[in-house]
Amino acid sequence: MKEEAKARKAQARAGVAPAASATNRDQTVPGWELTVGIEIHAQLNTAQKLFSAAATESHGTQDVEPNDSSHVAFFDMALPGAQPIFQSATLVPAIRAALALHCNVQPVSRFDRKHYFHWDQPAGYQITQYYEPLARGGYVELLPRDGIFGDSPVRVDIVQVQMEQDTAKTLAQPGDVHWLDFGRVGMPLVEIITAPQLHHPATAAALVRKIQALLHAVDACTSGMEAGGLRADVNVSVRRTDAEGKPIGPLGVRTEIKNLNSFRAVEDAIIAERNRQIAAIDAAEASGHPDPASVIESETRGWTPPSGAGESGQTHRLRGKEGAVDYRYMPDPDLGPVVIDEGLVRYLGLTLGVSPDEELDRLIEEYGLTSIDAAALMALDGGGRAQYYYDVVDAVEERLGASGDVGARAFVANWVLHQLGKLTAEKAASFDDSGVVSLGMTPEGRCKVPVDSLADILTFRYQGRITAGVAKDLLFAVFRGDVGGDNGTSVEQAIEEANLWFDEITPAEYQALAEEALEGEAKTLKLFLSPKKYPQGKLQYLVGKLLRMGPEGRMDPQNAEAAVRAAIERWVEENKMS
Structure with a gap:
């Protein structure tokens, strides 16, 4: 001090x-x-x-x-x-x-x-x-x-x-x-x-x-x-x-x-x-x-x-x-008083709409978003991104036949916040020489990716019917104008024509592949016996091994990781007893 x-x-x-x-x-x-x-x-x-x-x-x-x-x-x-x-x-x-x-x-x-x-x-x-x-x-x-x-x-x-x-x-x-x-x-x-x-x-x-x-x-x-x-x-x-x-x-x-x-x-x-x-x-x-x-x-x-x-900034006189x-100060002699009717004030008070705090609370409590994601959603595109999100959620819930699924709402938020932003940040130059490409989001929540097209993609992905990679490629195709919108090809038609449906292997096949991936890995598996810190890196190594062994395009990384974790737990129990 x-x-x-x-x-x-x-x-x-x-x-x-x-x-x-x-x-x-x-x-x-x-x-x-x-x-x-x-x-x-x-x-x-x-x-x-x-x-x-x-x-x-x-x-x-x-x-x-x-x-x-x-x-x-x-x-x-x-x-x-x-x-x-x-x-x-x-x-x-x-x-x-x-x-x-x-x-x-x-x-x-x-x-x-x-x-x-x-x-x-x-x-x-x-x-x-x-x-x-x-x-x-x-x-x-x-x-x-x-x-x-x-x-x-x-x-x-x-x-x-x-x-x-x-x-x-x-x-x-x-x-x-x-x-x-x-x-x-x-x-x-x-x-x-x-x-x-x-x-x-x-x-x-x-x-x-x-x-x-x-x-x-x-x-x-x-x-x-x-x-x-x-x-x-x-x-x-x-x-x-x-x-x-x-x-x-x-x-x-x-x-x-x-x-x-x-x-x-x-x-x-x-x-x-x-x-x-x-x-x-x-x-x-x-x-x-x-x-x-x-x-x-x-x-x-x-x-x-x-x-x-x-460097440091400064204040200066x-x-x-x-x-x-x-x-x-003096009253302006050219202007009369402003007389405001109480009815006008009351009417405007009734039409103010939802306050930012109320909307933030709703996004956190009813939609399962973190406070950071909720605030970001409200701030983007002058509020247009939030309206777009609400519309996509409604469309996804209609397709799923369920309302209030917090998991689905948080899933949609991740795509609306992050994947939409990546469209202009990473891929714009690939089809527009100007390098100036935007979502074109309006205050009413409309942009180059129609609500229905994104809702189709996210519904199929949430149901596990397409992979994350396919979903991202479809999103870019919609943004580019090749799929959805006014061109006549719906998201589902594009998936059918290119045979992009996810034909996932069965749980039994995951288990068999996981057991096979653990073969010859005794040295690695010993690290899981009584770890001070869980060897996450070694787990990912074994997951990667399983994914390379299985049929391409038919495995979900999350399900593959779950199968490897289960196989490791069985190995640990067997070797602890011995």
């Missing part, structure tokens, strides 16, 4: 803000408490902007040029005489977002002007909701499976949810030149402000991840952090704790780190800023400063991630921290 303190002091004197690394990724620092509050900005899923009818769809893609006239209205450019016209349709996703966070939607909310002068804000102010926001008083429940630090659930309060407009997009160019794309000005956002109740970097990152999942589940936002539809600002402060770990004194001076665009950046930036503040206070104490905590300034900082392996007085 003393060496770590010395290192932090040295970094503080050099003005370096240490980042997360292999040596300082600890979630806690002995003798200190970290406190974090987060502000999340998420773009609402709407066709028009917040205060103009300019389009929002496809912005930033190759189809839309920067500053395209269909995406930039007169009001977005703050041209003289242009007035804001509130687009009421933006309320629907905003209310859905607030309800997903268990907030109380206010019957009346109002817009305010937040003044600041920067090139990305052409009007010189941003329209937001400061005094009377859309919603207040929500919360998010974080569980250990969400990736938090520790084994106990964490509840984080939501102070308020407010609607506001986005700024222009700055495009840096060589030679200290910046271009501005005003297509992003006025994009409708919700800002979600949490209470300062987080004390571990991993938990803070888990909160952002959970909120993103909640917003996506209710169709409130266009995209997540990976596509630029969600950004996070974190407020960080530290204070000392006593020998029992209880904090000493009030919360420390907070700094704000702006525009973090990944979950990893949230965690790493918090660690870096925490360590910087602790190092600065340690250094001030060592130098005899009368008030060491005062060396931390209330300021806005940026985050520079590490540029390579083994951007500007002094503005307060409410600096922003000169």
Whole structure:
């Protein structure tokens, strides 16, 4: 601990803000408490902007040029005489977002002007909701499976949810030149402000991840952090704790780190800023400063991630921290109050659908998936992979004539999660020179492998009527378009035509082959008599020997292994008695 303190002091004197690394990724620092509050900005899923009818769809893609006239209205450019016209349709996703966070939607909310002068804000102010926001008083429940630090659930309060407009997009160019794309000005956002109740970097990152999942589940936002539809600002402060770990004194001076665009950046930036503040206070104490905590300034900082392996990222000062007085908040004189009918809120609450936690519980408890596989399934393809999985399970259970078979459901999940992914990763180049081949999964759960085709393959495989190798080859043939779909050849017809049915040998034949495989292996078999560690490698050697001896294409490796295990157990019993 003393060496770590010395290192932090040295970094503080050099003005370096240490980042997360292999040596300082600890979630806690002995003798200190970290406190974090987060502000999340998420773009609402709407066709028009917040205060103009300019389009929002496809912005930033190759189809839309920067500053395209269909995406930039007169009001977005703050041209003289242009007035804001509130687009009421933006309320629907905003209310859905607030309800997903268990907030109380206010019957009346109002817009305010937040003044600041920067090139990305052409009007010189941003329209937001400061005094009377859309919603207040929500919360998010974080569980250990969400990736938090520790084994106990964490509840984080939501102070308020407010609607506001986005700024222009700055495009840096060589030679200290910046271009501005005003297509992003006025994009409708919700800002979600949490209470300062987080004390571990991993938990803070888990909160952002959970909120993103909640917003996506209710169709409130266009995209997540990976596509630029969600950004996070974190407020960080530290204070000392006593020998029992209880904090000493009030919360420390907070700094704000702006525009973090990944979950990893949230965690790493918090660690870096925490360590910087602790190092600065340690250094001030060592130098005899009368008030060491005062060396931390209330300021806005940026985050520079590490540029390579083994390097550390840093937080860096951007500007002094503005307060409410600096922003000169005032009610917007051009916009009236937003009055929301209670019936609309009640209706939207009834149509939110299943929450991510409820769906995860269902996949674990009813479908037999691990928490990791269940979370991966929900995250892939914007939820499309999970819908595809449900449809394939239904089709397989219909073919099997049984419902609720947890073994079959877990079997299907393995193929939907892993084997589908391998199609594009391993075999795309074999039939497409471009090298850009995808499953084409839609949010509705449709892709290049039709549900019925995969259900046929998995039903035959689960019944043991085809081998795993044949199943994989058939899956690729369907993906390629040679089998299933619109070409007229069903999976069953393809198996019949190529004579791919699995004609497995009988249990008696397995037993005879296993006994034969053990002949002449006395030295190997002695390792099974009283092993300290089961000789798994030798078992596989004997299984491989059996598979080479038997008829090709008529043996199942799992059944072959079971037969060899049984033969070994009989040999061990006989030789123990002798």
